[in-house]
Amino acid sequence: MQIDRKLEKLKNILTEMNSAVVAFSGGVDSTFLLQTARDVLGAERVIALTATSPTYPSHEFNESVKLAKGLGVRQVVVDSNELEIPGFADNPPRRCYHCKKELFEICLSKARELGYAEVLDGSNLDDLTDYRPGRQAAAELKVRSPLLEAGLAKEDIRELSRRSGLETAEKQPFACLASRFPYGTRITAERLQQIDRCETFMRQNGFHTFRVRYHNETARIEVALDELPRIIDDTIRKKLLAEFKTAGFTYVALDLQGYRTGSMNEGAALEKT
Numbered sequence: 564m565q566i567d568r569k570l571e572k573l574k575n576i577l578t579e580m581n582s583a584v585v586a587f588s589g590g591v592d593s594t595f596l597l598q599t600a601r602d603v604l605g606a607e608r609v610i611a612l613t614a615t616s617p618t619y620p621s622h623e624f625n626e627s628v629k630l631a632k633g634l635g636v637r638q639v640v641v642d643s644n645e646l647e648i649p650g651f652a653d654n655p656p657r658r659c660y661h662c663k664k665e666l667f668e669i670c671l672s673k674a675r676e677l678g679y680a681e682v683l684d685g686s687n688l689d690d691l692t693d694y695r696p697g698r699q700a701a702a703e704l705k706v707r708s709p710l711l712e713a714g715l716a717k718e719d720i721r722e723l724s725r726r727s728g729l730e731t732a733e734k735q736p737f738a739c740l741a742s743r744f745p746y747g748t749r750i751t752a753e754r755l756q757q758i759d760r761c762e763t764f765m766r767q768n769g770f771h772t773f774r775v776r777y778h779n780e781t782a783r784i785e786v787a788l789d790e791l792p793r794i795i796d797d798t799i800r801k802k803l804l805a806e807f808k809t810a811g812f813t814y815v816a817l818d819l820q821g822y823r824t825g826s827m828n829e830g831a832a833l834e835k836t
Contacts, residue, residue: 566719566722566723567713569632569713569719569741570713570715570723571613571713572712572713573599573709573710573712573713573715574599574602574603576707576709576712576713577599577600577603577604577709578604579604580604580680580681580707581608581680581681582604582606582608582678582679582680582681583600583604583609583610583679583680583681583682583683583707584609584610584611584612584639584670584672584673584674584677584679584681584682584683585597585600585609585610585611585612585683585684585685585686586612586614586666586667586670586682586683586684586706587611587612587613587624587627587631587638588613588627588628588685588735589613589623589626589630589631589737589796590623590685590723590731590734590737590739591717591720591721591731591734591736591737592685592686592687592710592717592725592730593684593685593799594630594634594729594731595685595710595720595723595724595727595729596683596685596710597609597611597631597636597830598634598708598727598729600683600709601634601635601636605705606634606635606636606637607742608679609636609637610636610637610638610639610673610677610679611627611631611634611636611637611638611639612638612639612640612641612669612670612673613627613628613631613638613639613640613641614640614641614642614643614666614669614826615640615641615642615643616642616643616644616645616739617644617645617646617740617755617756618645618662618739618741618751619739619740620740620759620762620763622766622774623725623737625793626655630730639673639677641669641673643665643666643669645661645662645665645739645741646670646751646752648661648662648665649727651741651750651807652749652750652751653747653749653750654695654744654745654746654747654748654750655746655747655748655836657696657715658696658741658746659695659697659741660695660696660697660699660700661695661700662739662741663696663697663700663701663705664700664703664757667682667684667700667704667706668704670682670706671704671706681705681707681806682704682706683706683707683708683709684701684708685705685708686698686708686710686711686800687710687711687715687719687720688707688710688711688714688715688716688717688719688739689716689717690711690820691711693824694749705755707779715735721733722772724821727746731830735771735772735773736824737770738824740755740758740759741755742827743758743774743775743776743777743825743827744776744777744827745776746780746827748779750775753809754777757810757811757812758775758777758827760804760806761775761807761810761811762774764803764806764807765784765786765803768799768802768803769793770786770788770793771790771795772790772822773785773786773787773790773822774787774822775828776818776827778816780812780813780814781812781813781814781815781816782810782812782814782815782816783816783817784805784815784816784817784818785816785818785820785823786821786822787816787820787821787822788821788822791817791819791821794817795817803815810814
């Protein structure tokens with residue numbers, strides 16, 4: 564099978580490395596990469612590095628701790644604050660470049676400090692189909708993307724994660740909270756907390772695939788199409804409206820196109836990288 568050939572290629576890529584620091588968020592891709600690196604290199608030659616920041620929800624961090632522990636891999640946690648990067652809070656189209664550059668520089672510094680040979684990230688083949696300025700930061704700093712190098716797409720990674728029994732196999736796609744803001748809309752700690760509160764409500768009420776997008780006084784909700792009927796159930800709808808308004812939104816809108824990655828790039832004049 565083609566997926567088996569891709570997996571073998573991934574293992575061969577990792578075998579050539581002496582040791583590695585994995586930029587680890589606890590998402591589908593980085594968890595599968597961390598597990599495979601552990602299997603190939605051994606737990607003593609792999610580190611999971613997780614950077615906490617205002618754009619990284621606390622529940623995601625807590626999951627990353629649990630996952631790294633379950634995989635038997637040492638996790639190194641460092642503090643980061645993208646809001647302090649010059650220009651980041653203004654939310655330009657290349658925001659992700661500055662964020663990833665800082666993250667990868669932290670990873671490289673830790674790798675040198677601890678004596679690890681490579682820094683790896685979880686980019687996959689599907690990341691080439693959307694606007695991803697963070698890929699430029701990876702290239703400039705020579706961060707390796709083994710899943711991408713092996714030709715693995717997101718659904719390949721989910722299938723291999725199922726085979727491996729990883730609980731992240733069906734996990735909702737994750738992107739940092741800064742991605743909830745239209746380019747040019749200023750990002751502040753308070754606005755990030757506002758979005759985090761609303762998405763926490765969605766999660767706690769059983770929604771699986773969703774985003775809450777920030778449009779000043781309006782929250783625009785994207786959910787998977789099969790979850791649309793539930794969100795307009797009168798009981799859920801009333802609870803949701805009350806929570807979102809308490810969080811500070813005046814209006815709450817439901818996007819009838821449903822959840823999709825990169826919706827903030829729609830209609831924007833962006834240069835692919």
